[in-house]
Amino acid sequence: MKNITLGQYIPLDSFFHRLDPRSKICAMLAILIAIFVPAGFIGYGIMAVILVRCVLLAKLQISFVVKAMKPMVMMMFFLTIINIFVIKTGNLIYTLGPITIYDDALKQTAYIVVRLALMIMTTTLLTATTKPMDMTLGIEDLLIPLEKLKVPTHDIAMMIALALRFIPTLIEEADRILKAQASRGVDFENGSLKEKISAILSLIVPMFVSCFQRADDLADAMEARGYVVGAKRVRYKQLKFGWGDYVVIIAANLILAGMIYLAIVKGS
Amino acid sequence: MPIRFEKVDFEYSPGTPFAFKALKNIDLELAMGKMTAIIGATGSGKTTLVQHLNALLLPTAGKVTVLDHEIKAGQKFTQVKELRHNVGLVFQFAEYQLFEETVLKDVCFGPMNFGVSEADAIEIARRSLLTVGIPEKSFEKSPLEMSGGQKRRVAIAGILAMKPKILVLDEPTAGLDPQGAESMMELFRKVNKNSGITVLIVTHNMEHVLQYCDDVVVMEKGELLMQTDIETFFENYEYMEKANINPPAIIRFKELLKKNGLEIASDVLDIDSLASAVARRCKK
Numbered sequence: 001m002k003n004i005t006l007g008q009y010i011p012l013d014s015f016f017h018r019l020d021p022r023s024k025i026c027a028m029l030a031i032l033i034a035i036f037v038p039a040g041f042i043g044y045g046i047m048a049v050i051l052v053r054c055v056l057l058a059k060l061q062i063s064f065v066v067k068a069m070k071p072m073v074m075m076m077f078f079l080t081i082i083n084i085f086v087i088k089t090g091n092l093i094y095t096l097g098p099i100t101i102y103d104d105a106l107k108q109t110a111y112i113v114v115r116l117a118l119m120i121m122t123t124t125l126l127t128a129t130t131k132p133m134d135m136t137l138g139i140e141d142l143l144i145p146l147e148k149l150k151v152p153t154h155d156i157a158m159m160i161a162l163a164l165r166f167i168p169t170l171i172e173e174a175d176r177i178l179k180a181q182a183s184r185g186v187d188f189e190n191g192s193l194k195e196k197i198s199a200i201l202s203l204i205v206p207m208f209v210s211c212f213q214r215a216d217d218l219a220d221a222m223e224a225r226g227y228v229v230g231a232k233r234v235r236y237k238q239l240k241f242g243w244g245d246y247v248v249i250i251a252a253n254l255i256l257a258g259m260i261y262l263a264i265v266k267g268s
Numbered sequence: 269m270p271i272r273f274e275k276v277d278f279e280y281s282p283g284t285p286f287a288f289k290a291l292k293n294i295d296l297e298l299a300m301g302k303m304t305a306i307i308g309a310t311g312s313g314k315t316t317l318v319q320h321l322n323a324l325l326l327p328t329a330g331k332v333t334v335l336d337h338e339i340k341a342g343q344k345f346t347q348v349k350e351l352r353h354n355v356g357l358v359f360q361f362a363e364y365q366l367f368e369e370t371v372l373k374d375v376c377f378g379p380m381n382f383g384v385s386e387a388d389a390i391e392i393a394r395r396s397l398l399t400v401g402i403p404e405k406s407f408e409k410s411p412l413e414m415s416g417g418q419k420r421r422v423a424i425a426g427i428l429a430m431k432p433k434i435l436v437l438d439e440p441t442a443g444l445d446p447q448g449a450e451s452m453m454e455l456f457r458k459v460n461k462n463s464g465i466t467v468l469i470v471t472h473n474m475e476h477v478l479q480y481c482d483d484v485v486v487m488e489k490g491e492l493l494m495q496t497d498i499e500t501f502f503e504n505y506e507y508m509e510k511a512n513i514n515p516p517a518i519i520r521f522k523e524l525l526k527k528n529g530l531e532i533a534s535d536v537l538d539i540d541s542l543a544s545a546v547a548r549r550c551k552k
Contacts, residue, residue: 010285064284173364179324180365183357184426185349185381202377205367209412 009131015244016058016129021138023245027252028126034255035118039262044114047255051121058129068124069117076113083109132164137239154233166214170207177206271298271321271434271466276330277341278316290316292490294330298483300434303460303467305477305498308487309512314470315360317487318436321468322355323348335433353382356432360439363419366411371402371422374411378430389429396425400455417448424452428459434466435459441473449473453480478502478516478537486511503534518542 016024034047055065083105090104130138140157147153181202182188188199278291290313298304306314319325320332323345332339337351345351359365368374375393380386397407400421411419420440427435437456441449457480460467471477477484477498484501486493488511494501502508502519515523518539522532525546536545 012285176359177365179319180357180359180362182324183322183352183355183359184365184378184430185352187349187381202365202367206364209367210364 008128010060010064010128012059012129014057014059014129016054016125018242018244019129019248020239020241020245021130021134022141022239023241023249024126024130025135025138025142027248028122030249030252030256031122032119034252034259035115035122037256037259037263038266039259040266041110041114043259043262044118047118047259048114048121050255051118051125054125055121058125060125060128064128065121065124069120072116072120076116079112080109083112132167133161134237134239136161136164137235137237141239152230155229162218169214170211173210174203174207177203270300270333271335272296272331272333273317273320274331274333276320276327276332278313278320278325279328282328290490291320291327294492296485296492296495298466298468298485300466301460301464302482303457303469303480304483304485305481306468306470306485306487307472307474307477307513308493311489312487313490314487315438316490318357318438318468318470321434321436322352322357324357349382353430354432355434355436356427356430357436358424358427358438358440360442361420362423362427362440363411363416365423366419366426369410370408371397371411371414372407374422375426375429378426382430392429392431393425396429397422399428399459400425401451417444420444421452424455432465434468436468436470438470439472440469441471441476449476456480474514474519475516478518499534499537502537 031047031051035044037043052062055062084099084101087105087108088100088102090102090107092100093103093106094101127135136157139160140153143151143153143156178188181199184202186199186202187195188203191199273294273296276291276294276296277289280286280288280290294317306317308314316325320327320339321334323337323339326339326345327341329341331341334351335354337345337347337354339345366374368377372390372393375396376386376389379389379392384392394404394407398404402418402421402425406414406418411422414422424437424440435456440456441452444452453476456467456469459465469476469481481498483495483497485495486501493511502515505515505519505523508515508519518537522536522542525532530546530549532542532545532549536542
């Protein structure tokens, strides 16, 4: 339960940790778009080098990022298989009975795998260096233009903040109930289908009960502290742009521009 | 066949920035048939320690022996189910683990997981529920309809119904009213004395330690600080002050008497014998 790397904040002190969440989110969006520009492997190579440098600059270990990619391994595997069977263009490079592999299939797969890896690296860089609460503040600020369209941006941000706030609590709770039921002889790994269903029920029912209870208590506690839905609110923590933020946004957009340039050069 | 910890280390999330050593080089042997209190400040490793007793956590170094089960670091432990049958662990706020539609069914859940037939499980469950003081008329209620204290009793009945040889309780009285807590402790004493079940209690309540327990284990920052019987433990007043342990009222009273020149024997630990000891001294 405690080994979830994807989306986990790592409390360190680095250049990236100190950045404004807004600039990090904007830079991430630019980089994600850049990843989808068909700039060829040279482009991806350049981006990989830059991103690895960034990961190191954020004082994160490469092994941490690699661990975050683990859940994607199965997906990459299936993509490879499907691509091999579906894409039949380019040069034939291998034949084994009815199975034929063309080089376009491998190229396409490599593209997707590299893109996924770069995307995970980028998003991990954001989530590992930004406190969940700062992230929601950033999202809220970036959504402000939507307020003109009557989108309840503050409520959305509050919902995200609360959800993020309760993830560790719920993981802890699930862990505890899991252990409590294991102590009562529940085997969560082995057993027949019927036993498995009863095992899962013994976890889910108490989780639901406590979630509703927590939600109820939280609503009371918020009201007791004067929270009114839709009321105008001021903020304790003010986000501030520093020189680093401008550098990061400009750098990200330069990368995006560079990738587009590479793609155009390649295309013509 | 006691409970033995030999050079046990335990580390949470080893090899990550969150790595945290919760137990350090624990050497501990607990006698069977006794009621032992495990005390220490929050975060001192009490809960981590007791979770080793039924293999919910496996040591990262050293060896744990419980009854005839041996759990060695780095080795796969295969008798998980047998061990968990023998060691009943009641978690903090155990009331959150109830999930069946009726109280009786929930108590049957444990024994049936260990292969007891439904008819036998119901019989055992009824007896366990009566032992913990849940009246017959509540057996068919939903656990959600009951009060917090009653729910916790049901959860404890659920563990007792497994007929463990060792009962481990993690802060069983936390959040209960004083009377509820007292009767809960009475219940554990009854279980210990009548059925000969070894009882381990993690607690912050020194009055309970004094009144109900035989031995004390003190933890601090993941290390075993002291293991002794309660008489010796409560004799050492300076130590308790230094370790920030709030002594029970009767021990504080004895200390005040001593400061004012009236020393009472160390085995006088309850109010009746203290009163007669003081009276005897006054007559002299």
